[in-house]
Amino acid sequence: MKIDNLYSVLKSIHGPQGKWWPGTAEEIIISAVLTQNTNWKNVERALENIKNNCKNDLLRCLSEKSPDKIALMIKPAGFFNIKAQRLKNLLTWIEFYNFEIERIKTKTIDEIRSELLNIKGIGKETADSIILYAFELPIFVIDAYTRRILARIFDIKFAKYDEYKNFLESIYPKSTVLYQEFHGLIVEHAKAYCRTKPSCDLCLIENCIYSTKRKESEN
């Protein structure tokens, strides 16, 4: 199997993901921080608490809360103290743009990424997730699952995040929808096949492709 086909193979297995990252742009920005090393179910609870406390103008409202207040709201998501501070840092940046997403989007992807990475608590995966899903600009999000799939199936290993990113962006066309779908497919694949298994190391996409190929050959 060629890496050019990974996307279509994943899609044939798991189907189109549609709006894989739920919520408005504002909610996506917040949940990008909440989901750091955290189960999505817990993110939903935390986000729900925030929405209950901030009925409208989510980002501006949240930015006016104290770190302690925020920590209390996002408690279910874990790491609540550090995440509360990270949200504050992120919101301080967004405030420069008067909390208007459209104003941020007038900058280039590289500028936005660089600014996001200057925020303490926003690493590459979080920054790229925000750019791809909240700002809807084409950037390839790399996570642990992405690395694992490349390693397992294609025996491809890089040392750095940006090497993975550049590699995949050189193979697949720079398309927001494509990158959104792709990342969603990778995560869903990992979830679907790992969650119920005792060890994630046994969660091999190879198995999945193998069984799919068998089905095809049986037809």
Add this chain to the structure above:
DNA sequence: CACCAGGCCCTAT
């Protein structure tokens, strides 16, 4: 009981 989850930062080699 242990291990994991849609990471990131800081520190010690």
Add this chain to the structure above:
DNA sequence: ATAGGGCATGGT
């Protein structure tokens, strides 16, 4: 440069 520890909740 890079490995290891801390952050913390809820599910399996």
